[in-house]
Amino acid sequence: THHEKMLIVQRVGAKQNVGLIKLNRPKAHNALCTPLMKEMQTAVKEFEEDDKIGAIVITGSEKIFAAGADIKEMVVKDFATIYTGKDHFLDEWKTIAECKKPIIAAVNGFCLGGGCELVMACDIIYAGHHAQFGQPEINIGTVPGAGGSQRLTHAVGKSLAMEMVLTGNRIDAETALRAGLVSKVYPAKEVLAKAIELGEKIGEQSPLIVQMCKEAVNSAYELTLKEGLHFERRLFHATFSTHDRKEGMSAFVEKRKPKRSLD
Numbered sequence: 001t002h003h004e005k006m007l008i009v010q011r012v013g014a015k016q017n018v019g020l021i022k023l024n025r026p027k028a029h030n031a032l033c034t035p036l037m038k039e040m041q042t043a044v045k046e047f048e049e050d051d052k053i054g055a056i057v058i059t060g061s062e063k064i065f066a067a068g069a070d071i072k073e074m075v076v077k078d079f080a081t082i083y084t085g086k087d088h089f090l091d092e093w094k095t096i097a098e099c100k101k102p103i104i105a106a107v108n109g110f111c112l113g114g115g116c117e118l119v120m121a122c123d124i125i126y127a128g129h130h131a132q133f134g135q136p137e138i139n140i141g142t143v144p145g146a147g148g149s150q151r152l153t154h155a156v157g158k159s160l161a162m163e164m165v166l167t168g169n170r171i172d173a174e175t176a177l178r179a180g181l182v183s184k185v186y187p188a189k190e191v192l193a194k195a196i197e198l199g200e201k202i203g204e205q206s207p208l209i210v211q212m213c214k215e216a217v218n219s220a221y222e223l224t225l226k227e228g229l230h231f232e233r234r235l236f237h238a239t240f241s242t243h244d245r246k247e248g249m250s251a252f253v254e255k256r257k258p259k260r261s262l263d
């Protein structure tokens with residue numbers, strides 16, 4: 001039924017400071033239907049507003065991440081409805097890219113179409129050895145609709161992105177690593193634990209400075225180099241108005257550990 005929960009949402013890590021969102025719609029290969037994405041939006045926003053949470057991890061199962069947007073939901077839609085935005089189709093998706101806290105994707109198995117687009121909207125991707133990434137929309141007569149032609153091209157360059165989008169051909173974890181789509185590859189059983197560890201490590205940092213770092217790196221995708229460098233320099237200047245910058249530098253000079261953030 002549509003009341004069934006499609007996500008498992010938990011706090012994890014030794015300090016319970018990592019928010020875990022696990023896709024749990026196994027019957028449809030975790031297809032990202034609107035009810036699932038609405039749950040995702042709620043979960044991400046709750047973690048974003050929770051001061052105890054330092055980072056978020058999104059994962060699927062050990063067998064599959066997600067087979068894309070829900071084709072059974074899309075098959076009946078028409079141009080006018082989705083173009084005008086009357087049914088708000090895909091509106092929830094922007095929550096991931098707009099989240100101020102770092103989101104790490106831990107990927108096993110198929111990560112296709114909207115699944116690949118979802119993880120590319122995250123900040124860091126860890127992949128299991130058997131992960132497969134692809135944008136197979138062309139095979140069902142459409143084009144990637146949630147960033148697949150844009151973020152993939154930024155991540156892996158034109159030639160590989162074009163090949164994937166024009167054919168639907170998938171790439172494996174090693175290729176994704178070489179191309180720069182993912183930052184680490186681990187055995188399937190370890191990838192989630194590694195992602196959580198990474199989230200815990202980020203969670204040790206000043207939340208204020210983490211947010212600035214995330215904003216700075218993301219700017220590299222959205223601004224010209226000149227604008228990006230200017231923005232980065234201004235953020236750097238801004239850190240000098242924070243307690244955490246003063247504490248961080250003082251602790252280094254005094255050869256001690258910095259105290260927990262106060263900002």
Ligand code: CAA
Pocket residue numbers: 027028029031067068069070071072073110112113114115117136137139140143144145146148
């Ligand atoms: N949407 C809805 N249901 C899906 C689905 C999807 N994207 N992918 C799989 N399913 C369902 C199947 O319909 C099937 O359900 P039933 O048993 O009720 O028929 C169940 O999940 C299992 O799927 P398969 O029998 O196909 O499993 P398989 O192991 O043989 O193949 C697969 C796995 C290669 C992932 C294959 O399911 C597949 O190709 N899926 C579609 C991939 C795809 O085209 N994704 C892009 C979607 S479009 C998109 O994402 C738009 C966008 O950019 C926003």
